[in-house]
Amino acid sequence: MNQIDFPDILKDYGQHHILDHYSRLAPDKQKELYDHTAGLDLDLVFKLHRDRARAGDASSLSVEIKPSLIVPIPRTPEGMGRHAAARSAGESLISADRVAALIVAGGQGVRLGHDKPKGTFPVSPVKNKTLFQLFAEQVRALRARFSSRMPLLIMTSRENHDDTIAFFASHNYFGIDKNDVFFFSQGMLPTITPRGELLLKDDAHLLANPDGHGGSLKALATSGLLTHMIDLGITELFYCQVDNPLVKIADPVFLGYHASAKAECSTKVVRRESIDEKVGVYVSLNGKDTILEYSDFGGRHMRALDEQGEILYWAGNTAIHVLNLAFVKRLNDHGFALPYHCASKTIDKPGPDGTTRPIDVWKFETFVFDAIPLAERTCCMEVDRREEFSPVKNKTGPDSPATARRAMVELHRQWLEEAGISVPSKTKVEISPLFALDKEELAEKLKEKTLSLLEDVYIEEIS
Numbered sequence: 146m147n148q149i150d151f152p153d154i155l156k157d158y159g160q161h162h163i164l165d166h167y168s169r170l171a172p173d174k175q176k177e178l179y180d181h182t183a184g185l186d187l188d189l190v191f192k193l194h195r196d197r198a199r200a201g202d203a204s205s206l207s208v209e210i211k212p213s214l215i216v217p218i219p220r221t222p223e224g225m226g227r228h229a230a231a232r233s234a235g236e237s238l239i240s241a242d243r244v245a246a247l248i249v250a251g252g253q254g255v256r257l258g259h260d261k262p263k264g265t266f267p268v269s270p271v272k273n274k275t276l277f278q279l280f281a282e283q284v285r286a287l288r289a290r291f292s293s294r295m296p297l298l299i300m301t302s303r304e305n306h307d308d309t310i311a312f313f314a315s316h317n318y319f320g321i322d323k324n325d326v327f328f329f330s331q332g333m334l335p336t337i338t339p340r341g342e343l344l345l346k347d348d349a350h351l352l353a354n355p356d357g358h359g360g361s362l363k364a365l366a367t368s369g370l371l372t373h374m375i376d377l378g379i380t381e382l383f384y385c386q387v388d389n390p391l392v393k394i395a396d397p398v399f400l401g402y403h404a405s406a407k408a409e410c411s412t413k414v415v416r417r418e419s420i421d422e423k424v425g426v427y428v429s430l431n432g433k434d435t436i437l438e439y440s441d442f443g444g445r446h447m448r449a450l451d452e453q454g455e456i457l458y459w460a461g462n463t464a465i466h467v468l469n470l471a472f473v474k475r476l477n478d479h480g481f482a483l484p485y486h487c488a489s490k491t492i493d494k495p496g497p498d499g500t501t502r503p504i505d506v507w508k509f510e511t512f513v514f515d516a517i518p519l520a521e522r523t524c525c526m527e528v529d530r531r532e533e534f535s536p537v538k539n540k541t542g543p544d545s546p547a548t549a550r551r552a553m554v555e556l557h558r559q560w561l562e563e564a565g566i567s568v569p570s571k572t573k574v575e576i577s578p579l580f581a582l583d584k585e586e587l588a589e590k591l592k593e594k595t596l597s598l599l600e601d602v603y604i605e606e607i608s
């Protein structure tokens with residue numbers, strides 16, 4: 146191979162520094178760089194760079210914003226009745242093998258600073274189970290409870306794909322039939338400087354970043370898994386992110402509301418803790434349900450209060466969704482429909498002498514919640530933060546392993562107390578998904594058992 150073979154596009158876009166580097170490489174390294182570059186969508190990244198002024202543009206915020214209609218947490222007998230009906234509709238979907246669960250785990254997890262895939266982070270308070278184990282055990286329990294073949298899909302990135310598969314294999318897929326666990330990798334996009342230069346990560350690779358959690362909806366199609374799921378008869382995809390250990394995988398109540406609204410994309414939200422909480426907000430924008438990132442929402446709306454002095458736009462994004470698969474297919478039918486956002490970051494770039502220097506870069510990515518306004522029908526449901534949302538983002542402080550562990554202990558303590566078992570205040574509790582998926586199941590099972598709560602409590606039943 147010689148320089149003439151190198152993608153012409155690099156020349157067209159003036160990437161002479163990469164071509165010069167390439168010309169100095171030994172043939173085997175040239176091939177590696179060539180193959181790596183050929184696998185990246187350079188046309189797309191240069192187009193996004195050109196359009197950057199429009200990408201992620203907040204100008205649409207001059208249009209009409211209103212609170213959305215949201216299914217509330219039930220507090221009346223009617224509300225409880227609607228929830229019970231939704232639960233039974235959702236359970237029927239699971240029993241009929243129409244639901245798959247997707248966990249997106251392709252992120253880089255920079256803030257947590259765990260040098261392995263984020264899902265391998267040990268998080269549970271007593272047994273130190275990993276995030277992946279907690280999710281996989283829920284799927285295993287659902288499959289057993291509803292005699293369902295519910296597939297588990299894990300989206301990885303090129304950077305953590307092999308490690309993720311090896312982790313599941315070494316734990317025997319946490320008891321799920323391995324033929325029903327699917328791994329697929331999201332796309333990568335070259336990272337680019339504001340001046341439009343590509344960068345080298347090392348001798349044989351361009352610097353690139355995963356294309357965002359929205360990339361899951363593209364990679365499902367490009368990997369062939371979308372067609373495979375549809376062929377299996379799956380119609381609804383439960384979606385969540387790897388960093389929330391409280392997530393209720395394939396919650397039947399949520400699935401039921403989604404199905405009865407004939408929604409294409411549904412979302413769970415929690416009340417924002419304060420006007421300053423940095424969370425995406427679920428609103429109606431020009432009559433269409435939408436999630437706006439806090440940075441795009443604008444201080445005036447973020448701080449707006451209603452007549453009772455409560456936060457007007459209270460619905461904070463949990464990143465928990467159900468997507469109809471025909472809708473996901475439509476998003477891919479004429480090129481990928483989600484818009485790309487540009488994140489400006491400063492990174493440390495290694496120089497030839499081994500030292501690093503800060504450099505500004507742009508990373509382009511898509512967000513899964515941008516699917517919401519593209520759906521013909523949507524559904525949004527409020528849930529209690531203490532029961533369903535405690536993401537692990539940072540090493541310490543807010544949204545860290547410590548806050549997630551505390552939230553799990555508090556939740557499971559609550560479940561036990563509602564089942565009539567009082568838990569001494571310093572006792573740590575953890576209830577395995579293999580024993581009970583929710584407080585109702587726990588109460589039912591504890592009718593037949595007596596517990597000793599002298600030590601940290603861990604309850605598990607192996608089937």
Ligand code: UTP
Nearest residue numbers: 249250251252253254255256355357358386387
């Ligand atoms: P975050 O935006 O919190 O990113 O992703 P992160 O990678 O976990 O952490 P930082 O920002 O590097 O510290 C939210 C969820 O979306 C997934 C992540 O794995 C996490 O579950 N994600 C994010 C992807 O799967 N792919 C991406 O390209 C980005």
